[in-house]
Amino acid sequence: DQQVKQNSPSLSVQEGRISILNCDYTNSMFDYFLWYKKYPAEGPTFLISISSIKDKNEDGRFTVFLNKSAKHLSLHIVPSQPGDSAVYFCAASASGGNTGKLIFGQGTTLQVKP
Amino acid sequence: DAGVTQSPTHLIKTRGQQVTLRCSPKSGHDTVSWYQQALGQGPQFIFQYYEEEERQRGNFPDRFSGHQFPNYSSELNVNALLLGDSALYLCASSWDRRYGYTFGSGTRLTVV
Numbered sequence: 001d002q003q004v005k006q007n008s009p010s011l012s013v014q015e016g017r018i019s020i021l022n023c024d025y026t027n028s029m030f031d032y033f034l035w036y037k038k039y040p041a042e043g044p045t046f047l048i049s050i051s052s053i054k055d056k057n058e059d060g061r062f063t064v065f066l067n068k069s070a071k072h073l074s075l076h077i078v079p080s081q082p083g084d085s086a087v088y089f090c091a092a093s094a095s096g097g098n099t100g101k102l103i104f105g106q107g108t109t110l111q112v113k114p
Numbered sequence: 115d116a117g118v119t120q121s122p123t124h125l126i127k128t129r130g131q132q133v134t135l136r137c138s139p140k141s142g143h144d145t146v147s148w149y150q151q152a153l154g155q156g157p158q159f160i161f162q163y164y165e166e167e168e169r170q171r172g173n174f175p176d177r178f179s180g181h182q183f184p185n186y187s188s189e190l191n192v193n194a195l196l197l198g199d200s201a202l203y204l205c206a207s208s209w210d211r212r213y214g215y216t217f218g219s220g221t222r223l224t225v226v
Contacts, residue, residue, distance in 0.1 A: 004156075034214060043118070043204055044157070046214030089156050101147065101170050102206075102215065104156030 003027045004092050006105035014113055019077040021108050023090035026071060030092040034102065035064060035075045038087045047088075048075070080112045118143075118218035120205050126224045127195050133223060135190040139207030140216045145169075146188040147215065148180060149204040157204055163188055192223075200225045 005024045013019045021035075031052040036044035050057040050064045050073070057064050063076045077084055087109050091102040119138040127133050139146050145164045149157035159172035163182035182188045186207075192199055202222050206215040 006156075036217075041219065043206075043217030043219045046216065049214060091156075101159040101162055101172065102149075102157070103159065104149075106154070106156050 002106075003030075004090060004103045004105040006088075006090060006108045008108050009106070010109040010111070012111045012113065013080050015082055016079045019075075019080045019084065019110055019112065021075040021077075021088050021090075021110065023073050023075075023105055024071060025073075025092050027092070027094065027103075028071075029094040030103075032093040032100075033064070033066060033073050034091045034093070035062075036089045036091060036104075037084075038089065038107070044089060077110075080110075082112050082114050085110055085112045118205055118207050118216050120203075120218035120221050122221060123219065124222045124224075126226060129195055129197060129225055131195050132191065132193045133195060135192075135203050135205075135221045135223070137188045137190070137205030137207075137218060139186050139188070139205075143207035143209045143216065144186050145208050146182055146186065147206045147208070148188070148190045149206065149217075150174075151202040151204060151220070153201075160190070195225045197225050199223065 034049040035047040038044045048059045048062045066073045087107045089104050089107045091104045093100040121136045147162040148160040151157040160174050162170045166182045177193045179191045202220040204220045205218045208215040
């Protein structure tokens, strides 16, 4: 049972344009969502997170949007840069303490072309 | 400030053997989680340790066990290795999920 799904295995955008990565979830108990970026031979790097009490969170070029009714979140990268090329994972956590296990999606490979 | 340190980086084992992977969390972090990432998949939660006790466990068999030491470092043990255990094993540490989980670079385990 895949509770977190990233239905697009890959995405290619031009440098300077917007990248939009999507993620869907099924478990209503999830109350915290995170995006991670992963380069080859490295561990995932935390990018940005959002609590279920919010619908938007921004950090520089990265914005995460949460639509709870649709159980959908998206990561917007504006403007996209070649260095953003990596695998992006969305992850979700349920309540039950400050730290909970993360449920990851399958990942989306982003390629930003110069 | 050192992040999460994992050792070894690569490991080759024979089916049926046992393996121990090690993790040192980021300074100030008291919670350690272990994940298995198969090729082309997202990381799958194995278990989490806090105050030297297993606090949560994912859907992994008892062949997977762990330990957390008083200095918060942790070990992942896998017994009776199967070919399907070949994967990247990631350790993540945290102290408050609002600030994210810091991952190590992982241990690439190959079972032959």
